Amino acid sequence: MNQQGAPQLGQLVRNLRGRDAGKLAVIIGVEDERFVNIADGDKRKFDQPKKKNLLHLELLDIISEEVAGSLRETGRVTNGKLRYAIAKYVENQPSAEAQEKGE
Template identity: 60%
Template sequence: MMDPLSVPQVGQMVRILKGRDAGGVACIIGIEGSRFVYIADGDKRKVDRSKKKNVSHLQLYEFVSPEVKNSIEQTGRVTNAKLRYAISTFINENNLLMEGE
């Protein structure tokens, strides 16, 4: 039985552990199978150029953004502005320090 926190969800916040964007926070906007997700942050990584990442290269946070989740469930997409807002709110509320900024 997998830990529910290790199962990625649309709208979930993640910290990128590997790759060019390592250290950054992004949001899951799509899921492909059990190992891969599509992430975007609405800024450097826009929704229409979302990055396919292996889940093992991400640290999943418990927080799932209701705005992002509802937008994707209802319309199949989310705006970059909504992603930026959700991520900045998450970072501010959790006092996370962004590496490389």
């Protein structure tokens, strides 16, 4: 299984497989030890999360406190907050990753 720790709400992930390979998203729900629900607030909205196998995701060591707090308090998060969390992560990365995001 993953060498990383357990997935957490608000944690950023990178898709490794599928149509969205290379794209960033945020964990908005943990189904069980193998599956999580992810959304990016853009193509994949909060109301239509994607169920992904953890083997197909790279768990990044960034947890968005805004997203995690909102999910804990209300059980929901706005798509804007998801986009903001991803944008904030991208702008703090070296330029190679920013170019990769631009596709």
